[in-house]
Amino acid sequence: MHRAPGLSVRLKLTLSYAGFLMLAGFLLLAAVWIFVLRHLPDYTSVPGGVLVRSTLLHDFASAAGAVLVFLLMFGLVGGWILAGRMLAPLTRITDATRMATTGSLSHRIRLPGRRDEFRALADVFDGMLERLEAHVAEQRRFAANASHELRTPLAISKALLDVARTDPDHDTGQVIERLHAVNTRAIDLTEALLVLSRADQRSFTREHVDLSLLAEEAAETLLPLAEKRGVTIETSGDITPAVGSQALLLQLTMNLVQNAIVHNLPEQGAVWVNTSVRPTTAVLTVENTGEKLTPQLVSTLTAPFQRGTERIHTDQAGVGLGLAIVKTITQAHDGTLTLTPRPAGGIRVTVELPTTAPHPGALPRRPAAGRSRSPV
Known part of the structure; x- marks a missing residue:
């Protein structure tokens, strides 16, 4: 399936982490504003002078802006690192899948560590690769054996026909009898292969x-x-x-x-x-x-x-x-x-x-x- 390029999962997770961190910081600052600064009087006496409420709010707004910028940068960098660590097993699974599509079925992921969702997926994928490798090897052996078994009666038939062609005095009845036996064996083998294929594909009505x-x-x-x-x-x-x-x-x-x-x-x-x-x-x-x-x-x-x-x-x-x-x-x-x-x-x-x-x-x-x- 052709798909248009999009954002990587790592970038999406990074933006999600940073956005969540920004939202948490904003809510914390909003809580300070609502429950603390909002109820301050216009003028407050402090040691050494008088604190003006508007000045305090201006300083708080400047500091809050700086904090939000810091949280954004921290969320992007930290989220990128955390997402990379979390997605590292998925990267190994993807690499193993890409190798399998090229015909390399001997590769195994073998993720270390305790069982989690990624490791469960990797173990299932390793098991699938093992079964596929065994199945492909069995099919190759079967194809080689079938080719050999089919080639034998054909080679015998060719040899019998060559003898009959080069030796006109050869017993024709004997050649026909042997050709019939060889042909029957080839037909039996072909029918057996068809039955085997039909059963293997489960294309039958129960x-x-x-x-x-x-x-x-x-x-x-x-x-x-x-x-x-x-x-x-x-x-x-x-x-x-x-x-x-x-x-x-x-x-x-x-x-x-x-x-x-x-x-x-x-x-x-x-x-x-x-x-x-x-x-x-x-x-x-x-x-x-x-x-x-x-x-x-x-x-x-x-x-x-x-x-x-x-x-x-x-x-x-x-x-x-x-x-x-x-x-x-x-x-x-x-x-x-x-x-x-x-x-x-x-x-x-x-x-x-x-x-x-x-x-x-x-x-x-x-x-x-x-x-x-x-x-x-």
Whole structure:
């Protein structure tokens, strides 16, 4: 916004201090005039002669003028100094803001002293800068990883096309099959990035959602994959109302169940999907058998393009955004995501979302149930 130049806050405070001091001096002199000098007789006998009232008033007026001039100068100088001292923290905050606008987010104000309005503002601003710096760093890492992940299928496609062009006798069917697989991976990655962006911007409509129905749908949809990998899926839980985007929460549930199926034991693996209601939250828990994971590794699995040890070479390895999408969708719904390694191997993922009482008829009723789905 373009603004016309005006007086500085320091000058305004200086004039205010000086004006207030002048007003106080004027009122004090007026009180002396009204309550003392006004009631003096015309002539007053004093040791050594007679004091004339008009002469006394003239001398008082001259002295009062000199006092007011002194108060004006004192108020301007003192007010300027005091205003500068009071506004010094604001100057530091302004300098830090100016540096932040140029892209320098590592600077911190760190005002010393006890807490007051300026220091509270500085602390809030420091916290904002810290979050912005972390967010920007995360976005840069994400952009670099996304560029790398997108470049890989494109480079593979180019190499396959170059081979087909330079070697006419090469098996065309094999080239097409590999191009199809690479293209599918690029499409999956692009769609995952779009879901991640949509969830991060919170550009969705909130509605009443039953997490137990989403868990059932995800298990039914992914049952063929579980059968192919010899994994048993078991779902349980009663009606679990939450508020959010049904499409995004279904994507969250699908990602968790698919990860639990893919990152499991080579055979006779198991996945448990449970929904429950706590006093203030709706809870979705997905637990699976698998290799033993350390807490350090588990804490990194929600980072974009992060995959567990020896998982990148397996089929259905995904694009490395499954848990990153789960984390973003959970945060967009003001929920919490907890990843805990199981002592026997595998991982337990818990998603807690805000709950609300559903309107009558908003959610279908069904009895509590537990269903086990085994490979055919």
